[in-house]
């Protein structure tokens with residue numbers, strides 16, 4: 001029987017392993033951490049449960065039917081702190097709540113919509129900024145998208161390829177007058193006003209439920225992949241464990257995969273240099289009293305604060321904080337060259353910004369704090385990224401290596417998309433093994 005090795009047990013690697021098992025194929029899986037989950041891990045501190053990054057379940061594909069996992073239906077308010085002189089907060093998505101804008105801005109949006117409808121230009125946008133402008137119009141671009149996307153990506157928007165996957169919807173005339181306003185979609189993509197979350201508290205219940213369906217003897221934790229030898233078809237781990245493969249599934253970040261390959265061709269190393277990203281500082285805070293805002297997810301395009309998103313997880317997941325208290329999560333994107341920030345600087349700036357926006361009055365109520373860095377945060381497509389990706393993936397596939405998941409495929413994905421990517425990879429292996 002051919003040897004199938006799965007490395008990386010985030011939700012994509014777990015979904016791949018579940019599908020291989022369901023189809024009767026044997027595999028061995030390795031993960032560098034002590035627990036499965038990757039980005040969907042959680043930490044428990046002083047009665048608070050903090051997710052590694054704020055995570056909500058926006059859709060539940062069929063795979064969820066096989067899990068022993070209780071989910072809560074959540075509905076929460078989200079808010080946008082607009083880029084105006086006066087602090088102005090309106091619900092997300094902005095396109096669906098245009099009637100909350102002051103009259104002067106509504107008139108400008110009205111004129112943008114008329115212009116767009118009159119032009120109906122078929123010219124393809126040359127970059128991400130032009131793409132957003134063609135969808136949102138100049139006024140919403142200035143009020144929200146320009147500031148938000150610049151802070152989220154920390155990359156010049158004109159240097160980003162227009163084809164970078166995103167979900168920006170155009171505004172419609174009716175929404176200027178509050179007709180057809182809905183609270184079901186977020187301003188920058190996800191349908192985050194209604195979602196699901198593990199009832200017991202902590203997104204890690206999802207990967208834990210997934211791994212519980214797998215044979216434990218096949219899962220090996222604390223195995224850090226340190227070398228891939230494509231000639232010998234062998235992987236080596238930092239603890240010196242070695243294994244041979246016929247098919248290798250990798251969901252670790254693509255730049256790391258390429259750097260671990262022995263004798264990798266120069267063209268492939270050069271292609272990996274086209275993989276741009278921004279890192280994320282994530283500050284989780286536990287407070288001994290409730291916070292005053294009523295919303296749970298706040299988006300901040302304003303340039304006078306560093307963070308682009310603030311989440312109050314205890315507003316949708318009561319089990320994540322002790323009674324009478326709240327938890328807060330703040331995300332700041334950074335990059336060593338494009339936007340360098342030390343841990344000390346980011347902490348100071350976050351607290352100053354939270355005070356300025358009236359989200360947190362003082363630091364006195366903080367009982368616990370956890371700041372950590374996510375190296376691969378947001379994936380960014382430059383103008384050469386797609387071609388570089390095609391080259392790297394073809395090279396890996398020729399050598400029996402399949403990449404899956406958000407950072408393996410190098411594509412923005414929700415958890416459900418990452419799971420589907422794992423399932424699709426399992427099907428490719430099943431097809432390859434039955435061809436023989």
Ligand SMILES: Cc1cc2nc3c(=O)[nH]c(=O)nc-3n(C[C@H](O)[C@H](O)[C@H](O)COP(=O)(O)OP(=O)(O)OC[C@H]3O[C@@H](n4cnc5c(N)ncnc54)[C@H](O)[C@@H]3O)c2cc1C
Pocket residue numbers: 007008009010011012013030031032033036037038039040053054055056057058223224225226251252253256280331374376377378404405406407408413414415416418
């Ligand atoms: C801040 C943030 C918030 C998000 N919020 C949401 C949300 O609300 N809803 C949603 O649906 N999606 C959300 N996402 C997207 C979601 O997290 C991802 O799509 C999904 O978790 C990706 O899973 P994955 O398995 O592809 O990758 P990962 O979770 O990154 O899994 C990769 C695995 O590989 C392991 N690994 C890495 N290197 C090695 C090595 N050398 N050896 C062995 N193992 C290794 C890692 O430990 C990890 O377990 C969010 C993402 C971020 C960054």
